[in-house]
Amino acid sequence: MENKKQFDQDLFKRVDRTNEQSDNIVRESRTLLQDAFRSLRKNVFVMIAAVVLLVIVLMSIFAPIFSDYTTREQDLNKSLLGPRIPVLENISWLGLDGMETKTFNGNNVETAKQKALLQYKNNEDFISFDVVSEGNGTPNSAKVEATYDKYAASGFENEYFYFGTDRLGRDLWTRTWDGTRVSLLIAVVAALIDLVIGVLYGGIAAYYGGKVDNMMMRFLEIVIGIPNLVVVILMILILEPGLWAIIIALTITGWTSMARIVRGEILKLKGQEFVLAARTLGAPDKRIILRHLIPNVMGLIIVNTMFSIPSAIFFESFLSFIGLGLPSPAASLGTLINDGFAALQTTPSILVFPAVLISLIMIGFNILGDGVRDAFDPRLNKK
Known part of the structure; x- marks a missing residue:
């Protein structure tokens, strides 16, 4: 015979609810962005990557400002001093x-x-x-x-160079953080320009379709067919070497992947009922594209932008490493790695610190991009 526990009925109270009350939504409604941020906060690795990237960004901004040395201050007596903290x-x-x-x-x-x-x-x-x-x-x-x-x-026993000095006696702490700032600036600006051009180009092509889509996609295929490295090198050789030359070179072909992604998603959305309703109410095409279609693909746009930033940083570093980046004495992570490679056997610390920084930036953005992609995926964001 089963043992049954006896409960005092006074502990329970019947709740009377009307039909109207039963239809009320008790849980607070959240938007897609709120759900995405909630999911990101629960991901430990994404939070660690975000904190690391934030520290790197803040150091790249403030470390050169508060340093006792400038990026171009040369003193051959300080040549190739090791790191001292x-x-x-x-x-x-x-x-x-x-x-x-x-x-x-x-x-x-x-x-x-x-x-x-x-x-x-x-x-x-x-x-x-x-x-x-x-x-x-x-x-x-x-x-x-x-x-x-x-x-x-x-004669510098009372001085400290946290990352050491290079062969010209320049402080590597200041130059490394200044170079990090330049590399991040190039990558972010190039990624934002790619975002604007790619989203507008892909959105217009998909929304109007027909001949407009056909012509725009044929032009896109021609751009994609040209090797990216060849275009970038030619543009840098044609333009005057400098910051904007690299940004323009990275932008020329960098927007194509964003345009294809946006076009594919808007082709799926433009036949939905909410687009038909907006057209019926007389909304202009510009409003439908910018206020209805593009916000619905914002998740993919953010994710693709997150992955394009480390790609741009790596490409800029590669160009600087092969001698097509910023002219001396300007610094970027690529130019610093190039200088460190030349002195690898005698002073490896010149290479180690910028190489570690670029590795942290690449890993951090990739982890953050993976986390953002998962956060904007409704199938993975059920809780």
Whole structure:
């Protein structure tokens, strides 16, 4: 026999509801954007990526402003100084103390030390030696580690260069953040121009259809058929090298993917009842496109824009790396990586910091783009 629990009926109260009350919507209604933001806030990785990107943007804006050095201040006495950061310089394994450590081999310890002294111009007062191996009589069997305090040897023991300096003695901390700002500016402006041109072009072609759509799509196919890299390189060679030359070059063919996406979505929407109702009420074509059709594809537009920004950053860095980017002494992440690649064997820190930054930007925007895409997908946003 089953045990049945007895409940006091006074604990329960019957709720009388009329038919009108039963049809009321108790839950607060939310728009698509509100649902998307709610979904984004629940995604931990997207929030981390957004915070990282926000920090990078803020640093690119304010770090060069509050720096004690300018991007073009040259001093050959400060050439190729290693990274040195207050407090962190006391943690030797981080390598942020400005010291330069190299290994020298010789037939004996004295010979190895002499090689180190020749390397560092006989500045024995600023070199500390650590004997790794005293040798066994065979050639180059002795091994000595020499740690050279280049800051003290150059007379800058009281100065700190967080990312070190380049071969011309310019502060890499200032140049890296300034270059990040330039790269982000180029990418965002190019992406926004692509968005405006692509949305309008694709929207007009899909809405009017027929001959208009046919002619506009044939022109689009011609543009797509031309290799993107060839067009960009030709435009940069024709135009005067500079910031706007790169933006225009990236914009010439960058809008095509946005136009195709918008056209495909509007072709599906223009036969819907709400478009027919707007036409019946006498709404002009401009209003139907801008106020009814485009807002309904805004999710795809935002997602495509999010993915186009890292693509533009990578393309600008590639152009700068091959020597078609900003002219010297202007800095971008691509030019800094190019400078670091030239000094990779002697001073790898010149390459490491801008390479890490561009990697963080690329990964951050891709994670954020994936999150935005999922947030605007109703099938994945059920809760």
